[in-house]
Amino acid sequence: MPSIISISGVTKTYATGFKALKEINLDIERGEIFALLGPNGAGKTTLISIVCGIVNRSSGTVTVDGHDISRDYRAARSLIGLVPQELTIDAFESVWATVSYSRGLFGKPANPAFVEKVLRDLSLWDKKDAKAITLSGGMKRRLMIAKALSHEPRVLFLDEPTAGVDVELRQDMWAMVRRLREDGVTIILTTHYIEEAEAMADRVGVINRGEIVLVEDKAELMRTLGRKRLLLELRSPLAAIPETFSRYALELSPNGDQLTYTYDNQSERPGVASLLRDLETAGIQFRDIDTQNSSLEEIFVNLVRKDA
Amino acid sequence: MNLRAVWAIYKMEMARAFRTVLQSIVSPVISTSLYFVVFGSAIGSRITEIDGISYGAFIVPGLIMLSLLTQSISNASFAIYFPKFVGSIYELLSAPVSYLEIIVAYVGGAATKSIILGLIILATASLFVPLTIEHPFWMLAFLVLTAVTFSLFGFIIGIWARSFEQLQLVPLLIITPLTFLGGSFYSIDMLPGIWRTVTLFNPVLYLVSGFRWSFYGKSDVSIGISLGMTVVFLLICIAIVAWIFRTGYRLRN
Numbered sequence: 001m002p003s004i005i006s007i008s009g010v011t012k013t014y015a016t017g018f019k020a021l022k023e024i025n026l027d028i029e030r031g032e033i034f035a036l037l038g039p040n041g042a043g044k045t046t047l048i049s050i051v052c053g054i055v056n057r058s059s060g061t062v063t064v065d066g067h068d069i070s071r072d073y074r075a076a077r078s079l080i081g082l083v084p085q086e087l088t089i090d091a092f093e094s095v096w097a098t099v100s101y102s103r104g105l106f107g108k109p110a111n112p113a114f115v116e117k118v119l120r121d122l123s124l125w126d127k128k129d130a131k132a133i134t135l136s137g138g139m140k141r142r143l144m145i146a147k148a149l150s151h152e153p154r155v156l157f158l159d160e161p162t163a164g165v166d167v168e169l170r171q172d173m174w175a176m177v178r179r180l181r182e183d184g185v186t187i188i189l190t191t192h193y194i195e196e197a198e199a200m201a202d203r204v205g206v207i208n209r210g211e212i213v214l215v216e217d218k219a220e221l222m223r224t225l226g227r228k229r230l231l232l233e234l235r236s237p238l239a240a241i242p243e244t245f246s247r248y249a250l251e252l253s254p255n256g257d258q259l260t261y262t263y264d265n266q267s268e269r270p271g272v273a274s275l276l277r278d279l280e281t282a283g284i285q286f287r288d289i290d291t292q293n294s295s296l297e298e299i300f301v302n303l304v305r306k307d308a
Numbered sequence: 309m310n311l312r313a314v315w316a317i318y319k320m321e322m323a324r325a326f327r328t329v330l331q332s333i334v335s336p337v338i339s340t341s342l343y344f345v346v347f348g349s350a351i352g353s354r355i356t357e358i359d360g361i362s363y364g365a366f367i368v369p370g371l372i373m374l375s376l377l378t379q380s381i382s383n384a385s386f387a388i389y390f391p392k393f394v395g396s397i398y399e400l401l402s403a404p405v406s407y408l409e410i411i412v413a414y415v416g417g418a419a420t421k422s423i424i425l426g427l428i429i430l431a432t433a434s435l436f437v438p439l440t441i442e443h444p445f446w447m448l449a450f451l452v453l454t455a456v457t458f459s460l461f462g463f464i465i466g467i468w469a470r471s472f473e474q475l476q477l478v479p480l481l482i483i484t485p486l487t488f489l490g491g492s493f494y495s496i497d498m499l500p501g502i503w504r505t506v507t508l509f510n511p512v513l514y515l516v517s518g519f520r521w522s523f524y525g526k527s528d529v530s531i532g533i534s535l536g537m538t539v540v541f542l543l544i545c546i547a548i549v550a551w552i553f554r555t556g557y558r559l560r561n
Contacts, residue, residue: 052402056560074310074404082402088395092327093320104316105403147399 002066003027004155004186005051010060012046012210020046022210024060028155028188033181035197035218036190037300038207044190045085047207048157052082064155078106081153085160087140091133095124095143098132099150106151118146121176138169145176156180158189162196174200194300198222208304222293230261230272232279233288242282248275259286313405314413321387321417332383332421333428336375340429343371344436347493358495359526364437369520370492371433373454376426377487377512380455381479384418384462389475392466392559401560407553411463418459419452426451440523446531447522453538454515460545467558486512496528511541 005028012021021043028034038044049055051062053073062069064076090098099115119125122142127135132143141161148156158177162170177187177200191197197204197218205215214221237256251260261275279286325332348364355363391397400410433439441447469475490512496504507513508529518534521527527534551557 049398052398054398054401054560056556074406077402077404080402082398084395084398086395088398090320090391090396091394092324097320097323101316101320102399104319105313105399105405107310107312107404109312 004030004065005188006061006063007047007051008061010047010050010062011058012043012050012055013058020210021050021057024207024210024212026205026212026215028186029203031181031184031186032202033177033187033189033200035201035204036188036207037192037194037197037204038190039192039304042207043210044207045159046210048082048159048188048190052080052157053077074107078151079154080157081148081151081155082157083144083148083159083161085163087137087144089132089140089143089147092131094129094131095119095135095146096128098143099146102147103150108151114152115150118149122146123172138165141165141169145173149180153185155186155188158187160190160192162191162193170196206300206303213303227293227298228263229292230263230275231290231292232259232261232286233257233290234259235285235287238284242284244282245275245278248278310405310409313403314409314416317400317410317413318417318420321414322420324387325383325417325421333425336379336425337428337432340371340375340432341436343367344433348436351493358498359524361524361526362437365439365524366495366520367493368430368433368437368439369523370490370516372426372429372451373490373512373516373519374487374492375429376422376451376454377458377483377515378479379425380418380422380458381462381465381483383421384415384459385466385469385475385479386462387414387418388463388466389469389472393472397559407549411460411549415456415459415463418462419455422455422459423451426455442525443522447519450515450519450522450538453542454519457538457542457545460542460549464545464548464552467552470558483512486510491516491528511537514538 005026007024007026010021010024011019013019024043024047036044036047046055050057051064051069053069053076062076064079067073067075067079069076093101096115096119099119100110100112103115104110116125119128122145124139124142124146127139132140135143145158145161161173165173174196177189181187189196189200201218203215204218204221206213234257238252238259239256241250241252241259248261251262252258253260261272263272344364347367351363357363358366388397391400430439465475465478469477489507490510491507492512496507496513499507514529514534514537517528518531518538521531521534552559
């Protein structure tokens with residue numbers, strides 16, 4: 001099946017001359033959760049805004065389920081729900097009125113039962129008559145999501161969905177995203193919380209300085225770029241690492257009781273087994289042993305740094 | 309045509325008016341009553357009549373126009389500026405609505421409010437002075453045409469404005485003086501020659517004059533010119549709005 005969103009050759013230069021996007025090409029697969037990672041100012045929000053019709057692009061084409069976002073904007077936009085980063089709601093409207101308004105704005109017939117379901121799913125039902133201004137930050141965030149879901153979108157954009165959100169709401173939100181995916185909704189989330197991408201995404205794209213520097217299956221990315229780390233808690237502290245271990249490039253903790261060995265899957269460096277054998281031969285004993293996979297965060301930081 | 313969207317926006321705008329009923333309806337009624345007390349009674353006791361119309365009755369069409377102009381502009385400019393200011397405009401821009409639909413809904417909402425307001429002022433005025441309306445159809449036509457034209461004008465200001473100050477600037481510095489100098493409270497025949505000519509360049513004169521004609525059958529300038537000028541101004545506003553939307557000016561940039 002063709003991809004649900006196809007972005008090709010999209011650029012954006014603002015009136016100030018600032019080039020926010022340089023030639024973006026990206027395809028989002030139907031039904032996936034795609035995480036767009038990037039530091040602040042990388043162009044994440046600009047890219048989303050272009051796809052959603054909020055900002056005009058300077059060049060390039062975008063299609064949503066085959067509909068060109070300019071020529072066929074009605075069909076394209078009615079498929080998309082957007083939860084922007086900022087909490088921007090008409091403060092004086094009730095929860096019920098503002099969600100119903102969103103549904104109408106997207107051309108859907110009134111459906112109180114559906115709006116009720118959305119509000120219940122987001123634990124907003126008992127606040128349905130409250131004015132938006134009286135809601136807590138977390139509740140406002142839920143309300144923004146309710147508005148985006150009110151018109152039954154097939155593609156949901158979540159721009160920094162968990163920025164400034166407490167742990168409980170974050171868990172709820174992740175659960176909600178998974179439920180939506182089971183219903184076949186494609187989800188694109190931008191984040192700079194790498195753990196979010198790591199926990200949720202099927203694929204990860206990294207954007208930096210207006211360019212997509214990488215798009216990869218998340219598991220694949222972790223495997224190929226991921227590093228492993230072996231931690232050894234020593235029985236008795238070492239003053240220095242013996243000469244014979246230089247080929248392992250070990251790191252010794254300042255107080256001398258922990259050795260760290262970093263290696264990756266394609267490494268030329270000798271394996272863990274030989275290190276352990278050599279340690280035994282040298283009479284260095286350890287109390288405990290632990291291995292760690294490097295996180296997406298480290299992968300990401302490395303990528304962005306390399307690019308800088 | 310996404311009529312559901314037009315209806316949703318329109319309903320929301322009307323709900324806003326009823327929520328702020330004090331500001332939207334009550335305050336203009338009070339200020340109109342004050343005009344009657346000050347202009348109608350204090351000055352009216354010295355100018356008894358103009359063109360055979362009692363002064364109190366003479367100023368009614370001008371008073372209605374005054375409120376209609378300022379309220380149409382402020383309703384429409386605020387309606388589109390506020391979402392821009394708080395950022396909630398993202399939803400409107402990402403929705404499957406055309407520019408025409410956005411305009412019909414916002415301008416329709418703003419114009420409806422000011423027409424209701426105009427009728428309320430008319431009703432209030434009828435408590436103070438005896439009124440006759442010789443051409444009810446034209447009275448309504450001027451009411452609607454003016455409300456729509458200046459709501460469009462307000463919409464343009466709301467899109468153009470980058471701050472609350474700019475939002476107030478045009479109504480305060482241009483519209484209010486034009487209205488006061490547009491023959492709301494006097495006949496331009498009462499002005500000395502040079503000022504009479506200057507006044508002819510004031511577009512508000514034509515609105516007030518035409519509107520007064522629909523009440524009393526008497527006007528400063530001919531009714532055809534009044535109507536023509538109003539339509540010209542409407543067309544100018546439509547042209548500007550069309551340009552704004554074609555270029556995405558201050559909306560999608």
